[in-house]
Amino acid sequence: MARNRPLSPHMSIWKWRIFAITSITHRITGNGLVFVGLLLFTWWLAAAATSDSAYALFSAFAGSPIGWIVWVGLSWAAAQHAMSGIRHLVMDSGWGYTRRMSRLSSAFVWIGAILLTAAFWLLFQYIGPGIF
Amino acid sequence: MASKFNSASDMKKARGLGSAKSGVHHWWMQRVTAGGAMILLVWFVASLVLLPSLDRATVAGWLASPFTAVPMLLLILAVFWHARLGVQVMLEDYVHSESGRLFSLLALNFFIFAVAAVAAFSVLILAFGGARA
Numbered sequence: 001m002a003r004n005r006p007l008s009p010h011m012s013i014w015k016w017r018i019f020a021i022t023s024i025t026h027r028i029t030g031n032g033l034v035f036v037g038l039l040l041f042t043w044w045l046a047a048a049a050t051s052d053s054a055y056a057l058f059s060a061f062a063g064s065p066i067g068w069i070v071w072v073g074l075s076w077a078a079a080q081h082a083m084s085g086i087r088h089l090v091m092d093s094g095w096g097y098t099r100r101m102s103r104l105s106s107a108f109v110w111i112g113a114i115l116l117t118a119a120f121w122l123l124f125q126y127i128g129p130g131i132f
Numbered sequence: 133m134a135s136k137f138n139s140a141s142d143m144k145k146a147r148g149l150g151s152a153k154s155g156v157h158h159w160w161m162q163r164v165t166a167g168g169a170m171i172l173l174v175w176f177v178a179s180l181v182l183l184p185s186l187d188r189a190t191v192a193g194w195l196a197s198p199f200t201a202v203p204m205l206l207l208i209l210a211v212f213w214h215a216r217l218g219v220q221v222m223l224e225d226y227v228h229s230e231s232g233r234l235f236s237l238l239a240l241n242f243f244i245f246a247v248a249a250v251a252a253f254s255v256l257i258l259a260f261g262g263a264r265a
Contacts (some may be wrong), residue, residue, distance in 0.1 A: 034215040042251040049254035055188040128181035
């Protein structure tokens with residue numbers, strides 16, 4: 001493979017637009033969900049299967065201020081990744097490649113993800129368990 | 133774009149191509165596992181809201197039911213499979229050296245299978261009543 005093949009001279013002065021930000025956010029939230037979300041999800045299941053003291057340790061983390069920041073972050077990341085994933089699925093069909101539609105669907109993803117996250121926590125607090 | 137000398141569709145031509153001769157399989161499974169994970173996550177999120185509490189007794193009792201354990205195992209399968217495919221694409225994009233790519237993909241596979249095994253085995257312990265106080 002040619003190591004010194006020419007690259008675009010404009011890589012570093014890329015102008016960030018909403019669709020580019022949505023695209024890289026899909027990748028960042030996806031990897032965050034794997035390396036933070038799936039590890040904590042598995043810790044939760046393993047603690048429940050292990051012992052009262054193991055679950056108490058998990059609960060202490062889950063109910064701490066840092067825990068809450070992580071849960072809110074993960075729930076937003078899941079919503080953002082899901083909305084953005086649906087956008088990808090729709091675009092796989094060939095729809096939405098004009099600049100206008102790409103911009104609109106990106107905005108829809110960001111607003112939808114924030115609304116979904118807010119809706120989940122409202123339901124969790126007022127209908128659901130409320131605390132960990 | 134279908135050429136005028138070849139009546140095969142773009143999808144037909146893409147099957148069997150790709151660097152590993154696996155064609156669109158990776159791309160397609162990423163979509164299939166995404167769809168499966170999406171359906172199961174709706175169930176999971178709804179369950180979290182509907183559970184009266186998230187203490188150990190409630191969670192363990194909930195997971196002891198086959199109507200929870202089976203979808204939970206399917207959720208683990210879909211999500212970890214999707215995670216593996218997604219992180220693989222990220223590594224293939226950003227790890228440029230041949231050896232670095234080989235080892236990071238190996239590490240990814242070991243990581244995914246190990247964590248998924250712990251998650252699935254935990255569900256099975258609770259489902260088969262093997263959990264202790």
